[in-house]
Amino acid sequence: MNDSSFNQREFIRKIRLRKRTVLFFQCAILVLFFALWQFCADMGIIDSFIFSSPKEILFCAYSMIFTNSLIFHTFVTSAETVAGFLISTLLGTGIAVILWQSSFLNEIFQPYLVVLNSVPKTALAPIIIVWVGNNINSIIVVALLTSVVVSILNILSAFNETDKNMIKLIYTLGGNKKDVLFKVVLPANIPAVMNTLKVNTGLSFIGTIIGEMLVAKYGLGYLIIYGSQIFRLDMVMMSVIILAILSTVLYKGIVILENKIVSKVM
Amino acid sequence: MEYVFKAENISFSYYTLQGEQNVLKDISFGIKQGEFVSIAGPSGCGKSTMLSIMAGLIKPQNGKTKTKDGLKTGYMLQQDYLFEWRSVFSNALLGAEIKGTITEETKEYAKSLFEKYGLTEFMYKKPSALSGGMRQRAALIRTLVPKPDILLLDEPFSALDYQNRLNVSREISSIIKKENKTAVMVTHDISEAISVSDRVIVFSKIPAVIKNEFEIDMPYDSLRRDNPKFTKYFNEIWKELQ
Ligand SMILES: Nc1ncnc2c1ncn2[C@@H]1O[C@H](COP(=O)(O)OP(=O)(O)OP(=O)(O)O)[C@@H](O)[C@H]1O
Ligand SMILES: [Mg+2]
Numbered sequence: 001m002n003d004s005s006f007n008q009r010e011f012i013r014k015i016r017l018r019k020r021t022v023l024f025f026q027c028a029i030l031v032l033f034f035a036l037w038q039f040c041a042d043m044g045i046i047d048s049f050i051f052s053s054p055k056e057i058l059f060c061a062y063s064m065i066f067t068n069s070l071i072f073h074t075f076v077t078s079a080e081t082v083a084g085f086l087i088s089t090l091l092g093t094g095i096a097v098i099l100w101q102s103s104f105l106n107e108i109f110q111p112y113l114v115v116l117n118s119v120p121k122t123a124l125a126p127i128i129i130v131w132v133g134n135n136i137n138s139i140i141v142v143a144l145l146t147s148v149v150v151s152i153l154n155i156l157s158a159f160n161e162t163d164k165n166m167i168k169l170i171y172t173l174g175g176n177k178k179d180v181l182f183k184v185v186l187p188a189n190i191p192a193v194m195n196t197l198k199v200n201t202g203l204s205f206i207g208t209i210i211g212e213m214l215v216a217k218y219g220l221g222y223l224i225i226y227g228s229q230i231f232r233l234d235m236v237m238m239s240v241i242i243l244a245i246l247s248t249v250l251y252k253g254i255v256i257l258e259n260k261i262v263s264k265v266m
Numbered sequence: 267m268e269y270v271f272k273a274e275n276i277s278f279s280y281y282t283l284q285g286e287q288n289v290l291k292d293i294s295f296g297i298k299q300g301e302f303v304s305i306a307g308p309s310g311c312g313k314s315t316m317l318s319i320m321a322g323l324i325k326p327q328n329g330k331t332k333t334k335d336g337l338k339t340g341y342m343l344q345q346d347y348l349f350e351w352r353s354v355f356s357n358a359l360l361g362a363e364i365k366g367t368i369t370e371e372t373k374e375y376a377k378s379l380f381e382k383y384g385l386t387e388f389m390y391k392k393p394s395a396l397s398g399g400m401r402q403r404a405a406l407i408r409t410l411v412p413k414p415d416i417l418l419l420d421e422p423f424s425a426l427d428y429q430n431r432l433n434v435s436r437e438i439s440s441i442i443k444k445e446n447k448t449a450v451m452v453t454h455d456i457s458e459a460i461s462v463s464d465r466v467i468v469f470s471k472i473p474a475v476i477k478n479e480f481e482i483d484m485p486y487d488s489l490r491r492d493n494p495k496f497t498k499y500f501n502e503i504w505k506e507l508q
Contacts, residue, residue, distance in 0.1 A: 165343055165344070165345065166347050166349070169343060170364065172341035172343070173341075173360060173361040173365075174361065174364055175364040183363075183364070184349070187351045188349075
């Protein structure tokens with residue numbers, strides 16, 4: 001064993017140790033939080049009718065899995081969210097392409113996009129429900145709406161920042177605007193589109209929950225509203241926790257997909 | 267010798283909100299078959315604009331360009347701009363792909379160029395796996411695959427450091443000679459211009475007119491830089507650029 005490889009191993013060992021220590025404290029905080037919550041509820045320091053408790057939440061989840069199809073509610077929310085951010089990313093890319101190819105259209109629509117972007121989309125949810133109807137479609141539309149404008153703006157600005165010389169290269173090889181789009185602008189901006197997809201997952205969740213709170217008969221947003229109306233705080237807390245796990249899983253999934261695609265393309 | 271390209275009284279201006287920028291003023295020159303011509307001139311004088319006009323990317327407001335019928339131009343930009351999302355080989359086929367002329371024959375031709383210029387083992391790598399000089403050669407292959415009759419080179423080596431630059435410029439220019447191509451190269455490096463060209467056209471500062479032309483009367487080989495005429499040409503061109 002020579003010195004440098006020993007040092008290298010020491011270096012790796014230290015980094016691993018550090019990682020494990022961080023993970024340990026992260027888990028410890030979580031466990032401590034729930035333990036403290038449970039302890040306070042048991043001791044009567046907090047009113048478990050209002051604050052619920054981890055035990056009650058677990059019990060609620062356990063019973064709802066069998067009687068109230070908790071898995072179905074979770075599935076509905078995930079499906080609506082995924083539909084929301086997928087459609088929004090596709091639509092955003094499509095509209096960005098249209099605006100990119102005509103700087104004239106781009107200039108005309110710029111102020112509208114800026115205004116639409118600053119309108120709180122949740123304020124539009126009741127209108128959408130009236131227009132689209134009291135069903136799952138309007139939830140998807142609300143989810144879509146929360147993220148589509150910002151997708152258009154982000155993707156369009158990425159398109160417009162494509163290296164001018166790469167575009168010139170296509171023209172020197174005898175290409176036209178279509179070649180510029182398909183051979184440079186789209187492939188060069190795959191990372192930007194993937195990044196938009198990532199941002200959209202979070203926004204799409206907001207839209208879905210708002211929509212569900214307003215109209216749905218299923219989904220975690222519905223459970224939250226229903227639970228709060230019948231004062232089942234355990235049901236509300238459980239839904240929030242499932243929502244947190246769900247959004248983390250989705251986000252991580254997109255990040256893994258992003259890394260795969262970008263490392264393949266770039 | 268016949269001319270493959272002629273510029274006749276070309277004038278060009280850019281129009282912007284800030285005002286009018288007259289760039290080229292009454293430029294006339296001809297390029298003969300097989301000739302290697304350099305255009306030298308101070309920075310910002312309109313050399314790249316001239317190449318874009320020659321390539322037909324922009325139209326001059328006055329004067330015209332005349333080309334031999336069916337003349338195909340190949341343009342090499344200041345940097346290689348190899349696309350990272352394609353393999354080196356697929357980068358080289360970009361021109362043929364755009365023209366819709368990818369055939370087994372083009373692929374074979376591209377492969378033969380890769381072999382000739384020592385890049386065969388890097389063909390299916392990503393461009394980032396190549397050194398600066400190799401990237402420049404790959405970019406040249408991309409320009410050569412559509413079989414252009416005249417090559418337009420816009421400071422093709424400016425992205426390289428000095429040592430590399432000497433080697434790569436020698437290498438690339440000898441490739442161009444070997445392929446027996448006509449070439450026009452823009453540069454602001456006087457030694458580079460003298461060591462590779464048959465003729466050097468000197469542009470004045472903006473708005474550019476042709477200040478002078480120099481026939482470089484030396485045998486083309488790697489010893490040009492040691493030839494006593496080299497210093498003479500260098501001083502003459504240098505004086506013109508002042
Ligand atoms: N698209 C444009 N719009 C307006 N002005 C331009 C444009 N492109 C170039 N110019 C101006 O025209 C002049 C000539 O530009 P050009 O790029 O042809 O010069 P150059 O000789 O190639 O310069 P360099 O040695 O720096 O490459 C410059 O002053 C530049 O500022
Ligand atoms: Mg230039």
